[in-house]
Amino acid sequence: MKGLVWFRRDLRLSDNPALSAACQECREIVPLFVFDEPLLRSHAFGSACVGFMLGCLEELRRSLALHGVSLAWRMGDPVESVLQAADDFKVDAVYWNRDYEPAALERDREVQQRLAQQGRTVRTFKDHVVFEAEEVRGLSGDPFQRYSAYRDRWWTKWRAAAPPLLGIPSFPPAGKASTPDSRKWPSVTDLGYESVPMWIEPGEQAAHARLQWFLRGPVHQYVTGRNLPAIDGTSKLSPHLRFGTVSARTLVHAALNALAKGGAVSRADVFTWVDELVWREFFQQVLAAFPHVAHGPFKAKPGLPEPRPAGPERDRLFAAWSQGLTGYPIVDAGMRQLNQTGWMHNRVRMVVASFLVKDLRVDWQSGERYFMERLVDGDLAANNGNWQWCASTGTDAMQGYRIFNPRIQSEKFDAEGEYLRRYVPELKHVPTKWIHEPHLMPPLEQVQAGCRIGSDYPEPIVDHRQARQEYLDLGKAPVKA
Numbered sequence: 001m002k003g004l005v006w007f008r009r010d011l012r013l014s015d016n017p018a019l020s021a022a023c024q025e026c027r028e029i030v031p032l033f034v035f036d037e038p039l040l041r042s043h044a045f046g047s048a049c050v051g052f053m054l055g056c057l058e059e060l061r062r063s064l065a066l067h068g069v070s071l072a073w074r075m076g077d078p079v080e081s082v083l084q085a086a087d088d089f090k091v092d093a094v095y096w097n098r099d100y101e102p103a104a105l106e107r108d109r110e111v112q113q114r115l116a117q118q119g120r121t122v123r124t125f126k127d128h129v130v131f132e133a134e135e136v137r138g139l140s141g142d143p144f145q146r147y148s149a150y151r152d153r154w155w156t157k158w159r160a161a162a163p164p165l166l167g168i169p170s171f172p173p174a175g176k177a178s179t180p181d182s183r184k185w186p187s188v189t190d191l192g193y194e195s196v197p198m199w200i201e202p203g204e205q206a207a208h209a210r211l212q213w214f215l216r217g218p219v220h221q222y223v224t225g226r227n228l229p230a231i232d233g234t235s236k237l238s239p240h241l242r243f244g245t246v247s248a249r250t251l252v253h254a255a256l257n258a259l260a261k262g263g264a265v266s267r268a269d270v271f272t273w274v275d276e277l278v279w280r281e282f283f284q285q286v287l288a289a290f291p292h293v294a295h296g297p298f299k300a301k302p303g304l305p306e307p308r309p310a311g312p313e314r315d316r317l318f319a320a321w322s323q324g325l326t327g328y329p330i331v332d333a334g335m336r337q338l339n340q341t342g343w344m345h346n347r348v349r350m351v352v353a354s355f356l357v358k359d360l361r362v363d364w365q366s367g368e369r370y371f372m373e374r375l376v377d378g379d380l381a382a383n384n385g386n387w388q389w390c391a392s393t394g395t396d397a398m399q400g401y402r403i404f405n406p407r408i409q410s411e412k413f414d415a416e417g418e419y420l421r422r423y424v425p426e427l428k429h430v431p432t433k434w435i436h437e438p439h440l441m442p443p444l445e446q447v448q449a450g451c452r453i454g455s456d457y458p459e460p461i462v463d464h465r466q467a468r469q470e471y472l473d474l475g476k477a478p479v480k481a
């Protein structure tokens, strides 16, 4: 049998169920990647994300070549491209790992149906998550709507049936006959994006190196370190999980093995980190079970304030937020980190999201889209789930509305202002006493610090206390029929 392996969010050789099955069942395999032209043209993702993906593909291509197999590629509509490739390579079967985004599910259903009509076998596999949505359900069989209940069931499931890891498969000898594709691989600019510096190294090897580095060091202080944006205290594996250069299974096994080996690794730190991976799966299952979240609120909370109407004021506030010019150092540092690097620390993501939705009263969907267009780890399930959580339209179990106070967050998690000064250079010489609220700095000290409020750095765009009260008051207003 000759099999086509369609690589999508699984750009790796090790622990790859679709690739392993194809290598086991086929006499010859053809690996394929399709550049989804309509998706790329829509610019739903940014240059950082596309650049990272190309870096991962470059490495995958090299790794496959070491096994004597050439990675084929197509550019166009994914459905037509896969069907055409199946014809071109005269394959009997097509293999892929499942994707749970609504558009991907629709695409895959169509490909599967049309391949079946042509008499070709289709084999699909669980890969992107440790447990698929249907595997972690409540006693009633309904999907979970609260993270804590989901997490408890997830761990029960893990203890009962932790999925084993697959290594790198043995490639069938006939695969080695596949002809190398002589066309030049598209570059970031060929795809219509800008070439930007890569802050997180792409590829399967880099993912494993980063995991090992994380388990040797930062995981030891993860419970506290994960909240401090000035330090490299988290794994930065999110883009790797996004493009599947390492499997979530591998991460959970590696973390628990590190704990089992003893030494200085603490149970609380390791479990807190794995719980973050469970958050990722929780949002994946929310998207799979409630696909309407991709286009609207998970739940419309009664009395939730309406966002500000479209118009120049909304545009002015959104522009200040997106450019990192709000006069709130923690918000500005976060947005500039995102704009400059394609990544933002999780604690700061929560602060900037809350600020946009609650303080500025701009619709959360605008923030979600802005993140997606810039994040190197932009992922519909995680991004949407977290934006909705911050906007109080999602799965947050808290009654009422959670509103972050930017000053308190900044004082608590970046007390010395190291992160703030790194991304907001205007504040570099501002004394620590004023770093969280530079607009309160006396005029003479502003001159001494080279930071005049209103010219070098903006006045706060809104007064947080007032904006918070307005939001709460609006929230109390009766819902219009």
Ligand SMILES: Cc1cc2nc3c(=O)[nH]c(=O)nc-3n(C[C@H](O)[C@H](O)[C@H](O)COP(=O)(O)OP(=O)(O)OC[C@H]3O[C@@H](n4cnc5c(N)ncnc54)[C@H](O)[C@@H]3O)c2cc1C
Pocket: 226, 234, 235, 236, 237, 238, 239, 241, 242, 273, 276, 277, 278, 279, 280, 281, 283, 344, 345, 346, 347, 349, 350, 353, 371, 375, 377, 378, 379, 380, 382, 383, 384, 386, 387, 390
């Ligand atoms: C408004 C907002 C938007 C976000 N958008 C995205 C996004 O598009 N893509 C994305 O992967 N994450 C997103 N997150 C979640 C989180 O910020 C990132 O996953 C995390 O910062 C990645 O850094 P890390 O790999 O060092 O995380 P670590 O702390 O090392 O955690 C390990 C892994 O757990 C998962 N994880 C951690 N926190 C969360 C979380 N809150 N929700 C879901 N998964 C989590 C990630 O896969 C992460 O790589 C968003 C969070 C917020 C508040």
